Amino acid sequence: MTFRFILFQLTLLVLLACSKDDTAAPNTTDTVVKVDGTNFLSGGLAEPISIVSKTLSTGATVDCYKIVTKSTPPDHDMGPWCPSNISDDASKGGIWLEGGQVYDVDGAFIKNLATFYNNTTWQMYNTSTGAITKTLTQADCQAAANPNVGVQYKNYCVECLPSYVSTLTKTIYIPVTPVKLTSPVSFGAGPMAVPSIRGIAFNGVVFDAPAPVSAILGAYTLAPFDDAGGHINIGAGYHYHAATGKSTKIIQTDGHAAMIGYALDGFGIYENQNTAGVEDTDLDASRGHYDSIRGYHYHVAKAGTNSFINSLAGAYVK
Ligand SMILES: [Zn+2]
Ligand SMILES: [Zn+2]
Known part of the structure; x- marks a missing residue:
């Protein structure tokens, strides 16, 4: 009886200790999926991906991936762009x-x-x-x-x-562990304090701001x-300027849309449609939503829209 009581007290202590830990940080019930640096194709990078300390838009200094991309996809051809004759197919x-x-x-x-x-x-x-x-x-x-x-x-x-x-290279930093903000950050239109690029595909190619079509x-x-x-x-x-399904993707086993890269805030970017060809209807203004497997993540807009995601829901590297 005494032994059982002690065991009960010990269990209670452990439970209390755990719950105290859990409430110490906000949103611990939400799954946060870290960026997996091994998802990037080494053939698209000018140097091996590394972790460096950088300051986020929130002011926090955290571990970030330093991705030096060649902007040359190793997983698909580039071009063609302009045909040569009006008879070309x-x-x-x-x-x-x-x-x-x-x-x-x-x-x-x-x-x-x-x-x-x-x-x-x-x-x-x-x-x-x-x-x-x-x-x-x-x-x-x-x-x-x-x-x-x-x-x-x-x-x-x-x-x-x-x-x-x-010979061109471009360096991009994304936080290893994404940090969700209470309100999203709008993209800038050019070289401003806020980023204009949306994210990076696994092959190192940037998901850019909309092309200036007008x-x-x-x-x-x-x-x-x-x-x-x-x-x-x-x-x-x-x-x-569009995700057409040609770059490397990570197929999801549960019918969810495939993953195609990471946004600048470290949250995953997924295709527009799931394996049944259906687009999610519960996306927020940034084009993101949450599930317990992938944590918070984005779904790109359809290719014809000349866009990917609408804003950053998480902190980015300053
Ligand atoms: Zn362009
Ligand atoms: Zn989703």
């Missing part, structure tokens, strides 16, 4: 995103631009040979693939080739994305 060109839809940039698409955009200024090919007017050199790409497109590139299909950016179209240029949703500019290298 879809295998010779990339895609364009308009009105939430994904269009193949084949020769017929280029030929049809004046009708597509209901504006006869569009004339991106030679009417006698069918040759499509496109950037052919690094200097062309540099001058045309920026928001202030020179007027001499009016009616050009703009593409920058991997050889122009083969500036591109306003100059009567087209800067197609390849079938993986990426294209190149000289400053950023190869980067994604």
Whole structure:
């Protein structure tokens, strides 16, 4: 009897001690999934991934992954972007995103631009040979693939080739353990205090801010994305504007959408639809939600939207 009583008291003590621990930190009932550095493909990185101490937007100094990416995917080809002739089929060109839809940039698409955009200024090919007017050199790409497109590139299909950016690297830091904020952080529009890139795919390619489509179209240029949703500019290298399912993904065993990378706050990024082809309806304004397996995580918007996630629900590296 005495022994049982002592055992009971010991059990109670242990229980009390545990519950005290649990209430010491907020939200311990929520699963927090750490970033797994081994998910990144070493072939996409310029140096092995490492852990360094960095300061978060919350002011806390924590362990963060330092990811030095080559912005060159080892898991799929880059390009093509611009077809060469209006007779070219879809295998010779990339895609364009308009009105939430994904269009193949084949020769017929280029030929049809004046009708597509209901504006006869569009004339991106030679009417006698069918040759499509496109950037052919690094200097062309540099001058045309920026928001202030020179007027001499009016009616050009703009593409920058991997050889122009083969030595470029980019360093990205993400917290090893994501920290959810009480209110999300809006993305910046450029080199501001808040980040503009959304996250990083397992192959090291950045999920970028939306492409400045109105500036591109306003100059009567087209800067197609390849079938993986990426294209190149000289400053950023190869980067994604749409998730089309070509980059490495981690299949989930429970029918949940596959994982495709991490957001800048360290929360996982998953595909738009689950294995049954259904999009979640309970996403918050950032495009995230919670489950006990994956913790808080995001689902990307559909490829045609020229976007991924809407804001960062967690702290990012300053
Ligand atoms: Zn871009
Ligand atoms: Zn989910």
